[in-house]
Amino acid sequence: MLSEEERRDIELEAPHYATREALCIDALRIVQGHRGYVSDQALQEIADYLGLPLSQVEGAATFYNLIFRHPVGAQVIFVCDSVSCWIMGCERLLERLRAHLATDVGGTSPDGRYTLLTVPCLGACALAPVLMIGETLHGHVTADSLPDLLGKGA
Amino acid sequence: MERPLTRNIRPHEPPLALEDYRRVGGYEAVRKALAQSPEAITETVKEAGLRGCGGAGFQTGIKWSAVPMGPDAPHPKYLVVNADEMEPGSFKDRLLLEGDPHQMVEAIIVSSFAIQADQAYIFLRGEYVLARRRLNAAIGEAYAAGLLGPRILGSDYGLELHVHSSAGRYMCGEASALLNALEGGRAIPRAKAVRTAVSGLWGKPTVVNNVETLCNVPHIVNNGAAWYQSLGLGDAAGTKIYGASGKVGRPGAWELPLGTALRAIIEEHAGGMRDGVAFRACLPGGASTAFVGEAGLDAAMDWHGMQSVGSRLGTGTVIVLDDQTCPVGMLLSLQQFFAQESCGWCTPCWSGLHWVASLLHRFEAGEATEDDFDLLRTQADHLTKGYTFCGLAPGAMESLASGLDLFRDDFMRHVSLRRCPWRT
Numbered sequence: 209m210l211s212e213e214e215r216r217d218i219e220l221e222a223p224h225y226a227t228r229e230a231l232c233i234d235a236l237r238i239v240q241g242h243r244g245y246v247s248d249q250a251l252q253e254i255a256d257y258l259g260l261p262l263s264q265v266e267g268a269a270t271f272y273n274l275i276f277r278h279p280v281g282a283q284v285i286f287v288c289d290s291v292s293c294w295i296m297g298c299e300r301l302l303e304r305l306r307a308h309l310a311t312d313v314g315g316t317s318p319d320g321r322y323t324l325l326t327v328p329c330l331g332a333c334a335l336a337p338v339l340m341i342g343e344t345l346h347g348h349v350t351a352d353s354l355p356d357l358l359g360k361g362a
Numbered sequence: 363m364e365r366p367l368t369r370n371i372r373p374h375e376p377p378l379a380l381e382d383y384r385r386v387g388g389y390e391a392v393r394k395a396l397a398q399s400p401e402a403i404t405e406t407v408k409e410a411g412l413r414g415c416g417g418a419g420f421q422t423g424i425k426w427s428a429v430p431m432g433p434d435a436p437h438p439k440y441l442v443v444n445a446d447e448m449e450p451g452s453f454k455d456r457l458l459l460e461g462d463p464h465q466m467v468e469a470i471i472v473s474s475f476a477i478q479a480d481q482a483y484i485f486l487r488g489e490y491v492l493a494r495r496r497l498n499a500a501i502g503e504a505y506a507a508g509l510l511g512p513r514i515l516g517s518d519y520g521l522e523l524h525v526h527s528s529a530g531r532y533m534c535g536e537a538s539a540l541l542n543a544l545e546g547g548r549a550i551p552r553a554k555a556v557r558t559a560v561s562g563l564w565g566k567p568t569v570v571n572n573v574e575t576l577c578n579v580p581h582i583v584n585n586g587a588a589w590y591q592s593l594g595l596g597d598a599a600g601t602k603i604y605g606a607s608g609k610v611g612r613p614g615a616w617e618l619p620l621g622t623a624l625r626a627i628i629e630e631h632a633g634g635m636r637d638g639v640a641f642r643a644c645l646p647g648g649a650s651t652a653f654v655g656e657a658g659l660d661a662a663m664d665w666h667g668m669q670s671v672g673s674r675l676g677t678g679t680v681i682v683l684d685d686q687t688c689p690v691g692m693l694l695s696l697q698q699f700f701a702q703e704s705c706g707w708c709t710p711c712w713s714g715l716h717w718v719a720s721l722l723h724r725f726e727a728g729e730a731t732e733d734d735f736d737l738l739r740t741q742a743d744h745l746t747k748g749y750t751f752c753g754l755a756p757g758a759m760e761s762l763a764s765g766l767d768l769f770r771d772d773f774m775r776h777v778s779l780r781r782c783p784w785r786t
Contacts, residue, residue: 224524225546226438226564232546233529237488264547271548271705272529274488286489290450291649292607294695295687328532328699329450329649330489333607333679334614343491 210253214242218257228258232268236275245276273327280323281316285309286340290329296336302326304351308358322358364593365617366581367574367601371461377496380503383464389509391580395472396517401431403476407579409587411599415454416444416535416572417650417676418753419665422579428559429477429567438480440568441473443576444540445486445493448532450649450699451681454603455573457615459486459493462577463500467523469576471509472583474521477569484525485540497525532703536752537570538562539705550707551752574603595621598664602675606632608682609639615679621667625659627680639684643768647676649696650757652764653683672764688784689769690776693762694722700758708751714741715755718762725773728781735773739766 210218214235221234235254240246246254246269255265269275276284287305289298302313302324309317309324316323332338335347346357370378370386383389395403408423430436443466447455459466470482486494501523504510512520526544528534534543538552541563552558562568578600582590591599598621605615611633618631624646628634635641643653646663651674654661658671668675683692701715718741724730742763745755766773775783 224522224526225544227545230544230546233543234526237527237529267548268529268546272531274528274530289695290699291645291692291695292451292681295608295681295683295692327489327530328448328703329452331447331453331456331487333451333453333681334605336607336613340489345492 210239210257211242214239215257217241229260229264231258232260232265233272236265236269236272240276245279247277279316282321283342284323284325286325286327286330287313288328288330288332288336288338289326292329292333293337298337300351301337301339301349301354304354308354363619365601366585366593367458367465367577367603368461368617370465371457377461377463377500380464380500380507383462387584388464389468391468391583392471392475392509393515394583395475396515396519400476400478403472403583406587407476407582410578410582410590411587412575412578412582412590413665414572415574415602415678417449417648417674419675422571422575425559425571426473426477426569428557429569430560431478435478436566438566439478440563440566441470441477441479441482442537442540442544442563442568442570443470443482443484443573444535444537444570445484445490445573446528446535446540447487447490447573448535448703449677449679450696451607451645452605452648452677452679453607454605454615454677454679456490456493457603458573458577459490460496463493463496464504465577465580466497466573467500467504467509468580469578470523471504471514471521473569473571473576473579475519476579477567478519479521479569482521482523483544484523485534485544486525486527488528488530494525494527501525531705532699533705533754536754539752540570541568548705550705593619594664595619596662596664597621597666598662602663602678604631604663605679606682607679608644609636609684609687610634610682611636621662621664623660624654624663624667624680627663628659628682632680632682635682635684639686642683642685642687642689644683645676645681645761646673647678648681649699650674650753650760651676652760653768655768674760686784688726688782689765689772690722690725691782691784693765693769694719694726696761697722697758700754704754710745710750711752711755714745715758717741718745718758725776726782726785728776728779730773730777732774732777735766735770735777738762742766 217238255262404426412422534549539549543549602620643655661667661671697719701719706712
């Protein structure tokens with residue numbers, strides 16, 4: 209069952225929407241906020257709580273980029289790999305990150321601190337290449353500035 | 363030169379709080395609007411010639427005119443701000459949302475009043491965390507000051523405003539798919555048989571407008587249609603937030619008269635190319651617009667000017683390709699994005715875009731033949747309007763088709779060398 213806090217957070221969103229169904233995406237984000245990711249069990253709990261078919265909740269959960277269906281590290285690194293960042297060298301950045309974190313894109317560093325993901329254009333193209341660590345955007349990132357950034361993000 | 367949209371935005375400083383925003387004339391447009399009929403505001407916006415800045419360029423006033431009005435109109439009616447900025451190379455809405463959130467809120471109140479909306483949503487990219495915090499702070503201040511909620515400034519008009527933070531998918535930027543996302547489902551586009559202005563969110567009248575589009579509205583209401591038209595160059599009305607990214611001297615965004623020449627944006631405002639690289643071509647309005655080469659640089663960056671050189675204004679944010687960057691690799695990056703972000707609803711899009719991306723990958727890997735080039739040409743001709751359910755794949759084909767024309771020699775070098783010439 210969803211925790212008391214999770215249910216409370218979902219109900220805070222409820223007055224803003226015309227139906228319970230519309231709470232599905234907020235519920236997924238709220239549960240992920242509390243648990244780090246959305247497990248199969250969590251999908252069922254959200255479906256039960258909102259009175260929706262499991263398939264509908266799963267359909268939403270698998271559609272959106274920011275819903276994690278697997279456990280992630282303490283922080284997620286989102287590296288923009290869209291065109292402007294690609295021109296400005298995001299491939300080299302990704303290569304360095306893979307080596308530094310000892311994981312491929314989609315994986316988590318062995319110490320469990322970071323999950324490495326790519327993300328579509330972060331809308332900060334004048335600062336390319338950019339990445340987000342958790343909720344913080346970093347621009348003009350270079351391979352050399354990465355270790356410092358990762359230190360700060362920890 | 364007037365810069366109404368960005369006049370309050372100071373780089374690296376927090377946005378104006380309510381009191382300061384009011385001191386510079388903020389929320390005056392709400393007062394002015396409430397003293398008029400909703401129809402009069404729509405008429406002014408129509409006269410001004412305001413067009414959608416999210417890429418499609420539809421006339422805003424005409425969009426609003428389709429909403430049922432009067433005592434028999436269905437309620438609740440909705441205004442939805444499309445703040446799902448995700449078109450690769452576009453970074454103008456973030457600037458407005460983070461830089462002047464009260465301008466956004468004021469724009470929403472005035473525009474909602476024009477269509478008599480009861481509820482407004484800002485559909486915001488999940489990754490725009492700073493924008494979310496600043497918008498919520500501004501909305502809180504506006505509620506406390508009686509600018510939102512029932513009986514705004516003592517009038518009979520009331521409005522609720524809520525920020526919906528998206529869970530992320532480019533497809534949400536398509537207006538009807540966005541409504542499905544707001545309703546809690548997968549962001550799949552709807553059939554266009556019924557206009558959302560009549561039957562949109564939860565089957566009620568709904569208008570979806572881009573951030574930059576709406577931010578113009580308070581200024582139009584304050585200063586009039588003639589003033590707005592005088593801001594643009596030639597036939598173009600208003601200002602536009604242009605941007606430039608890639609290996610230019612000073613990547614950035616600037617509010618300039620609509621109709622500024624593409625060359626002026628790249629060479630003057632963006633400072634030309636960086637030392638050691640030369641201009642090759644650019645996508646003038648984001649990833650879904652056709653390449654413009656040197657020959658088209660003197661065209662005006664407006665709806666007609668970009669059409670005259672075979673492209674579109676799109677979002678007005680220019681992506682510059684230089685001579686040290688592989689054009690095939692750039693096309694691959696673009697098409698990988700579209701293939702990944704397709705909603706998967708119609709076959710030409712979900713299957714076709716992955717095919718296109720895999721063909722481009724063959725060139726980059728040195729495995730392609732000349733036949734693969736012809737196959738890409740066929741795809742570019744067929745993933746177009748009329749074959750797909752919405753505009754995603756046709757938009758993706760605009761950069762591809764023009765890229766195949768402009769960079770044929772580069773493709774062939776990948777074939778003859780059996781590798782990417784730009785990779786060592």
